[in-house]
Amino acid sequence: MSAGGPWTIASIQTSLRTKKISAREITTEFYADIDRRNPSLNAYLALSRDRAFAQADRVDVATACGEKLGPLAGVPIAVKDVINTAGVRTTCGSKILETYVPPYDATAVARLEKAGAIILGKTNCDEFAMGSSNENSAYGPVRNPAALDRVPGGSSGGSAAAVAAGLAVAALGTDTGGSIRQPGACCGIPAMMPTYGRVSRYGLIAFASSLDRIGPFARNIADATAVMSVIAGHDENDATSAAVSVPDYAAEIEPPVAELRIGVPEEYFGQGIDAEVKDKVLAGIALLEKLGCRRVPLKMPHTEYAIATYYIIATAEASSNLARYDGVRYGLRVPGSTLIEMYRKTRERGFGAEVKRRLMLGTYALSSGYYDAYYLRAQKVRALIARDFSEAFEKVDAIVTPTTPTPAFKLGEKTSDPLQMYLADIYTVTGSLSGIPGISVPCGETRGQLPIGMQILGPRFSESRVLQLARAFEKAGGFTI
Amino acid sequence: MTISREDVLRVAELAHLELTPEEAELYRGQLDEILNYIGKLQQLDVTNVEPMTQMSSQTVAASGEPRPGAESDLREDTLLPCHIADAVLEQAPDAVKPFFRVPRVIER
Numbered sequence: 023m024s025a026g027g028p029w030t031i032a033s034i035q036t037s038l039r040t041k042k043i044s045a046r047e048i049t050t051e052f053y054a055d056i057d058r059r060n061p062s063l064n065a066y067l068a069l070s071r072d073r074a075f076a077q078a079d080r081v082d083v084a085t086a087c088g089e090k091l092g093p094l095a096g097v098p099i100a101v102k103d104v105i106n107t108a109g110v111r112t113t114c115g116s117k118i119l120e121t122y123v124p125p126y127d128a129t130a131v132a133r134l135e136k137a138g139a140i141i142l143g144k145t146n147c148d149e150f151a152m153g154s155s156n157e158n159s160a161y162g163p164v165r166n167p168a169a170l171d172r173v174p175g176g177s178s179g180g181s182a183a184a185v186a187a188g189l190a191v192a193a194l195g196t197d198t199g200g201s202i203r204q205p206g207a208c209c210g211i212p213a214m215m216p217t218y219g220r221v222s223r224y225g226l227i228a229f230a231s232s233l234d235r236i237g238p239f240a241r242n243i244a245d246a247t248a249v250m251s252v253i254a255g256h257d258e259n260d261a262t263s264a265a266v267s268v269p270d271y272a273a274e275i276e277p278p279v280a281e282l283r284i285g286v287p288e289e290y291f292g293q294g295i296d297a298e299v300k301d302k303v304l305a306g307i308a309l310l311e312k313l314g315c316r317r318v319p320l321k322m323p324h325t326e327y328a329i330a331t332y333y334i335i336a337t338a339e340a341s342s343n344l345a346r347y348d349g350v351r352y353g354l355r356v357p358g359s360t361l362i363e364m365y366r367k368t369r370e371r372g373f374g375a376e377v378k379r380r381l382m383l384g385t386y387a388l389s390s391g392y393y394d395a396y397y398l399r400a401q402k403v404r405a406l407i408a409r410d411f412s413e414a415f416e417k418v419d420a421i422v423t424p425t426t427p428t429p430a431f432k433l434g435e436k437t438s439d440p441l442q443m444y445l446a447d448i449y450t451v452t453g454s455l456s457g458i459p460g461i462s463v464p465c466g467e468t469r470g471q472l473p474i475g476m477q478i479l480g481p482r483f484s485e486s487r488v489l490q491l492a493r494a495f496e497k498a499g500g501f502t503i
Numbered sequence: 504m505t506i507s508r509e510d511v512l513r514v515a516e517l518a519h520l521e522l523t524p525e526e527a528e529l530y531r532g533q534l535d536e537i538l539n540y541i542g543k544l545q546q547l548d549v550t551n552v553e554p555m556t557q558m559s560s561q562t563v564a565a566s567g568e569p570r571p572g573a574e575s576d577l578r579e580d581t582l583l584p585c586h587i588a589d590a591v592l593e594q595a596p597d598a599v600k601p602f603f604r605v606p607r608v609i610e611r
Binding site: 123125233258262345352353354358362373386389401403457 | 511514515517518520521526530533534537538540542543553556557559587593597605606
């Protein structure tokens with residue numbers, strides 16, 4: 023910790039420039055904290071000490087030589103274990119990749135290091151990012167730093183917990199149906215899902231290709247913005263990355279938010295929402311109104327179909343993407359007398375229960391005789407959900423909702439009921455299906471001191487506006503409302 | 504919609520999963536509940552709705568709606584040197600360079 027509280031990107035950069043501390047000392051400090059606290063949190067699955075200290079030394083040499091430092095120089099960052107790191111074990115939280123060491127870096131990781139960031143290690147997650155509680159990791163659940171008997175959310179639970187506990191300044195997560203925003207809300211930190219295609223997915227191990235996105239966790243909006251500025255942008259190694267120029271986010275988030283129109287859809291405040299969550303998010307919206315935003319009531323009639331749509335599309339895509347785990351090229355192999363027997367035995371032993379459940383659901387939805395009724399219909403409903411948003415964004419500049427219907431639940435509370443677990447994503451899957459960006463920001467706590475998250479959604483490539491609202495909310499004290 | 508034990512076993516076979524009898528029964532009940540929930544999509548009228556099949560910005564308008572007929576903007580398909588075979592084979596459970604070795608596929 024720096025003298026003024028937990029490290030931020032700005033305080034690290036100032037301390038490095040004024041030679042108050044070296045990148046090696048900062049890295050040592052973070053590993054000491056991780057060694058002390060990770061056994062109870064289980065946020066990290068692997069630590070990349072050699073790589074981190076080599077990078078810290080490069081930053082220190084550059085500082086000593088008076089070179090211009092990168093925008094993330096000396097900043098310790100954690101990376102979700104579904105994102106490839108060359109030479110550092112990457113398991114996806116699965117037994118089937120227990121021994122996998124990627125031969126290359128994901129573009130997002132390479133960009134972070136090029137900007138001077140120090141990659142501390144790989145964070146725990148639900149197996150192949152499938153889950154909302156981190157309890158589907160083959161390497162044990164993560165515990166929520168705000169309440170150790172509660173889940174941190176999922177699937178990027180390790181990244182959220184590491185940042186919330188101060189065991190990294192920022193982290194990369196991935197969001198397919200809420201897997202960045204929901205754990206951000208549960209752990210009480212800002213967590214951003216960028217527009218589909220905004221951040222390269224080269225080196226991200228695929229779950230559902232029409233939904234997966236990489237985005238940052240941080241403890242404040244300035245830090246989330248700094249990470250976004252580094253990882254955003256086109257990458258010719260990812261055919262789905264967008265050839266859309268990246269604005270100067272840091273400059274664009276500062277103007278006042280007065281006169282922005284914020285839509286509040288009634289469907290996000292109905293049945294199933296916890297009363298304390300509802301009250302705090304409504305108080306958060308009132309605060310934005312005090313800052314001059316105009317509140318516009320909205321109806322988004324297809325919201326209630328989003329979970330059903332999501333669980334068809336995501337599982338169908340997963341059943342195709344995860345066909346590659348067959349014991350042939352990498353990871354686990356369980357011997358069999360024929361090729362097919364080897365596939366079956368390998369997958370039976372290598373995958374956990376939730377992954378198998380989703381692979382079967384997805385295979386069923388795509389199988390002969392059911393394709394039209396399930397997959398094709400889901401793609402049509404997806405278009406209707408996206409249309410709800412495009413029509414809303416003709417009337418409003420952003421949409422504000424709760425991130426989750428309830429605060430973090432207890433470990434084990436929903437593990438026996440998959441459908442109840444799926445419903446934890448009810449407010450986040452809509453943005454995922456529509457390809458738009460969104461951020462979850464802290465919005466006070468329950469009386470039992472559990473964090474509450476407020477979600478801000480904007481049109482495609484409106485990261486600046488989403489971050490601008492988040493920044494104004496933060497400055498006005500919204501995080502502790 | 505109800506899913507039978509035979510359905511579960513057939514889907515498991517298609518997905519190359521080998522289920523124990525207990526797993527088959529557990530998944531039958533859970534998939535049944537999930538499929539019943541998903542059945543709510545049948546309530547919606549989707550006639551004349553174009554399916555959203557592509558998400559890339561090239562194929563989706565800024566509003567988020569699909570651009571009918573638009574194709575992805577792909578890069579030139581040019582050959583580049585890529586000397587990664589050794590690094591890739593190092594991860595293989597059973598490799599005989601330059602091949603992956605697997606159990607017999609074709610019976611003689």
